[in-house]
Amino acid sequence: MCMLADPSVKYKSYTPLKLVDRQWPSKVHDKVPIWLSTDLRDGNQALATPMTVEQKTIFFDQLLKCGFKEIEISYPAASDTDFGFTRGLIEDGKIPDDVWIQVLTPAREDLIRRTFEAVAGAKHVIIHMYNATCPMFREVVFKNSKEETLALAVKHTKLVAQLADDYFEKYGMRIKYEYSPETFSQTEPDFAVEICEAVKTAWGKAGLGEERMIFNLPATVEIAPPNHYADQIEYFCRHISEREKIVVSLHPHNDRGTAIAAAELACTAGADRVEGCIFGNGERTGNVDIANLALNLYTQGIHPKLDFSDIQACIDIVNHCNDLPVHPRHPYAGELVFTAFSGSHQDAIKKGFEAQAKRHEEARAKGEPLFWDMPYLPIDPLDIGCNYEAVIRVNSQSGKGGIAYLVKTHLGLDMPRKMQIAFYKVIQDISDKEAREMTVDDITTAFHTTYHLGGTKYDGRLVLRSFKISGEHFADAIDQAPYEEGEAPDQRRHFDGSISVDGILRAIHGNGNGPLSAILDALKTHLDIDLTIREYVEHTIGGGKNAKAASYVEVIEAACDPGQRQEGWWGVGLDTDIAGAGLRAVLSAVNNAIGDRKLLDNQILQN
Numbered sequence: 001m002c003m004l005a006d007p008s009v010k011y012k013s014y015t016p017l018k019l020v021d022r023q024w025p026s027k028v029h030d031k032v033p034i035w036l037s038t039d040l041r042d043g044n045q046a047l048a049t050p051m052t053v054e055q056k057t058i059f060f061d062q063l064l065k066c067g068f069k070e071i072e073i074s075y076p077a078a079s080d081t082d083f084g085f086t087r088g089l090i091e092d093g094k095i096p097d098d099v100w101i102q103v104l105t106p107a108r109e110d111l112i113r114r115t116f117e118a119v120a121g122a123k124h125v126i127i128h129m130y131n132a133t134c135p136m137f138r139e140v141v142f143k144n145s146k147e148e149t150l151a152l153a154v155k156h157t158k159l160v161a162q163l164a165d166d167y168f169e170k171y172g173m174r175i176k177y178e179y180s181p182e183t184f185s186q187t188e189p190d191f192a193v194e195i196c197e198a199v200k201t202a203w204g205k206a207g208l209g210e211e212r213m214i215f216n217l218p219a220t221v222e223i224a225p226p227n228h229y230a231d232q233i234e235y236f237c238r239h240i241s242e243r244e245k246i247v248v249s250l251h252p253h254n255d256r257g258t259a260i261a262a263a264e265l266a267c268t269a270g271a272d273r274v275e276g277c278i279f280g281n282g283e284r285t286g287n288v289d290i291a292n293l294a295l296n297l298y299t300q301g302i303h304p305k306l307d308f309s310d311i312q313a314c315i316d317i318v319n320h321c322n323d324l325p326v327h328p329r330h331p332y333a334g335e336l337v338f339t340a341f342s343g344s345h346q347d348a349i350k351k352g353f354e355a356q357a358k359r360h361e362e363a364r365a366k367g368e369p370l371f372w373d374m375p376y377l378p379i380d381p382l383d384i385g386c387n388y389e390a391v392i393r394v395n396s397q398s399g400k401g402g403i404a405y406l407v408k409t410h411l412g413l414d415m416p417r418k419m420q421i422a423f424y425k426v427i428q429d430i431s432d433k434e435a436r437e438m439t440v441d442d443i444t445t446a447f448h449t450t451y452h453l454g455g456t457k458y459d460g461r462l463v464l465r466s467f468k469i470s471g472e473h474f475a476d477a478i479d480q481a482p483y484e485e486g487e488a489p490d491q492r493r494h495f496d497g498s499i500s501v502d503g504i505l506r507a508i509h510g511n512g513n514g515p516l517s518a519i520l521d522a523l524k525t526h527l528d529i530d531l532t533i534r535e536y537v538e539h540t541i542g543g544g545k546n547a548k549a550a551s552y553v554e555v556i557e558a559a560c561d562p563g564q565r566q567e568g569w570w571g572v573g574l575d576t577d578i579a580g581a582g583l584r585a586v587l588s589a590v591n592n593a594i595g596d597r598k599l600l601d602n603q604i605l606q607n
């Protein structure tokens with residue numbers, strides 16, 4: 001049947017819960033739940049090739065590093081691998097004293113007994129038993145009535161309770177019980193409560209504190225929007241007796257793509273605990289992603305009590321063990337989640353970094369916290385072990401801001417706005433022509449080529465070899481905007497220098513009201529290059545002995561009508577000396593202005 005067929009005669013909608021005075025919508029999710037990783041069970045059972053013992057061991061170690069205190073390590077009755085892995089962790093003393101391992105079993109006597117054998121001798125164990133409770137499973141899978149479904153749960157809970165006593169006596173083990181009415185979210189809410197009440201009574205050990213039993217309420221298949229799951233959880237929390245003696249746990253799957261929302265809303269509805277997998281592995285569309293949930297709390301200023309400060313290590317291990325990639329757009333973990341390609345995003349991020357640096361400086365001085373508040377970046381990449389390298393990447397969708405950010409970050413050069421526009425066109429041309437992303441290398445190389453910086457030394461048709469500025473103290477002169485003509489005669493400067501012109505050394509000299517106008521005068525006199533400066537900007541790079549000056553110059557034709565807007569040519573100069581930087585910037589711009597124009601021989605003085 002094609003998608004255009006009428007779905008109303010094929011699919012039934014979920015039945016909303018009539019919870020007239022629901023409380024959760026006005027609550028805020030700000031409490032850190034107990035986390036249980038089920039990567040080694042629900043995650044493992046959903047792999048084409050389940051993990052080997054070696055892979056499970058590596059994964060287990062990573063879960064400990066992340067700080068999980070409850071880890072569902074296996075379904076021991078399923079396979080020798082799971083049974084052996086469980087025994088191995090216990091016998092090799094690999095389970096820290098503050099960690100509870102959890103094991104899953106169906107409500108079947110042989111499998112429950114086998115499960116206990118697997119965990120014999122462990123210090124802290126959660127025995128997790130499940131049976132499906134919804135109408136479809138009762139009717140189709142088990143062919144059981146409600147009463148029979150309840151009786152199955154009660155009978156096997158009693159067996160678990162009996163074995164828990166035996167194993168406590170024999171090994172001194174602390175055992176908690178978790179019961180899952182599998183398919184809870186498709187089960188009649190009052191029946192879910194009824195069966196859990198019966199299980200609680202059968203268990204007979206519901207206590208306070210750590211000993212509370214756990215009711216895990218799975219959205220085995222996510223069949224309704226997240227608000228409905230929250231309603232179901234609130235209903236359960238309000239109707240189950242001795243609420244304080246039980247832990248209410250969530251186990252959301254992601255069939256509708258809303259497992260994260262379901263978990264967060266259901267936490268506001270009263271849940272204490274969440275089961276899930278790192279990066280959301282698991283049956284079909286996966287279990288709820290615990291890293292995502294934890295980092296969502298983190299970005300609200302709440303420490304999630306899980307450590308994802310080295311998210312790449314988690315990605316590597318999950319990849320290795322599950323043989324599943326993490327999508328490039330996966331929240332927090334994808335390789336593109338901190339990257340802006342688009343111009344307006346890049347511009348906002350560049351401005352955001354600059355504003356934040358200023359804000360942080362002021363806050364630091366006042367001893368106040370350095371709050372993260374950045375356009376487009378909800379979390380500081382550094383907090384999860386990433387860096388800012390990926391934040392701005394350039395392609396044909398990028399603008400001047402992003403390119404300027406990369407030039408500033410990688411070359412330390414803070415281009416003036418108009419020069420950013422000019423250099424942006426250079427990069428746009430390359431990117432459009434080559435129809436590919438521009439790497440940082442591409443951009444810095446293009447910058448060096450465009451402004452004749454030639455790596456460590458200058459290149460271009462005209463290269464400054466040596467110079468002397470005479471007249472008044474030149475630092476003052478350069479401060480006085482050397483391109484302003486008409487200064488008093490006693491402020492004029494004289495430029496004496498040698499430049500290489502197309503590889504041949506020439507001596508040139510000229511006068512001006514500053515070093516830059518003096519060199520331009522020399523170029524006019526000797527090479528018939530008649531340009532004037534429209535814009536000049538400078539800044540220092542670094543500090544102390546290693547400080548350098550960076551100068552940026554825009555030149556235009558001297559003959560240009562001042563009222564007429566003319567395209568200029570930009571240049572950059574770097575030198576330990578500010579006058580040197582300015583002169584080099586002029587030559588860099590002049591090189592761009594002359595292009596391959598023939599220079600007049602008769603104007604050149606042979607050195």
Ligand SMILES: CC(=O)SCCNC(=O)CCNC(=O)[C@H](O)C(C)(C)COP(=O)(O)OP(=O)(O)OC[C@H]1O[C@@H](n2cnc3c(N)ncnc32)[C@H](O)[C@@H]1OP(=O)(O)O
Pocket residue numbers: 042045075077078079105106107108111130131132141142182220283
């Ligand atoms: C939603 C979840 O994720 S639940 C967890 C699912 N995980 C797994 O299934 C992984 C591990 N499972 C396995 O390896 C196997 O299923 C085993 C070893 C546990 C059992 O294998 P088998 O004995 O061959 O049974 P199989 O799985 O084919 O069939 C299930 C049987 O158990 C019954 N059953 C299923 N779930 C349960 C349960 N929770 N409690 C009691 N009985 C159950 C079924 O109705 C069926 O009974 P039937 O044979 O009378 O029709």
Ligand SMILES: CC(C)C(=O)C(=O)O
Pocket residue numbers: 042104130180182183216218219220221251253
């Ligand atoms: C065993 C249960 C908790 C389960 O995995 C599910 O219902 O999804």
Ligand SMILES: [Mg+2]
Pocket residue numbers: 042218220251253283287
């Ligand atoms: Mg599951």
